Amino acid sequence: MQEEGFIDYQKVLNNEEHAIKSTQSVIEKAIDWFRSKSMFVLAYGTGCGAIEMPPTFTSRYDIERLGVVGVATPRQADILIVSGYCSYKTLKRVIRSYEQMNEPKYVIALGSCTINGGMYWDSYNTIKRLEDYIPVDMFVNGCMPRPDALIEGFVKLQDNIKNAKKEAGYIKYNRDREFYKSNQRKILGDNIEPRYEADFLL
């Protein structure tokens, strides 16, 4: 008699479809595990939280031991850290960088400014909620969050990726593109896609 919880390998062998399915899920699990252990972060910072990133990425906190490293260009990056408040001008660059990144890609937002505007909540040229413009995969709260908090955000994001716990933001961005684009257009006008003409630069 087959004990509960044990796999009946004969049944798996006789049922090709099930066998393929299980192999796929094992492969997917492995891919997600590898993905969570090799995070390439765009070397970019905005707002006060940017100052917490050097100690996080260097010998003091050494986040590289978790498989997190910095890269110089969006095309090689998987992770975009928006490290604080975003003025309209900065948001334009944030969107441009995000759109240049290849999928799968993830966004970590630091500080209360990215959640609700923080101390810039009534500013005439600063956004209130980053999530209205690009999808955020992990918020790290605080003003400003310490490197320890940023590291915990990375560990939680790795857990989400490894165990497929949460829909990734880039999937949401593709599905709800009109929502994000119309919010972007409301404050930035039509010049929001990556463009390289001189008139794109403010």
Ligand code: SF4
């Ligand atoms: S949350 Fe605080 S530390 Fe971060 S950008 Fe805003 S004001 Fe600066």
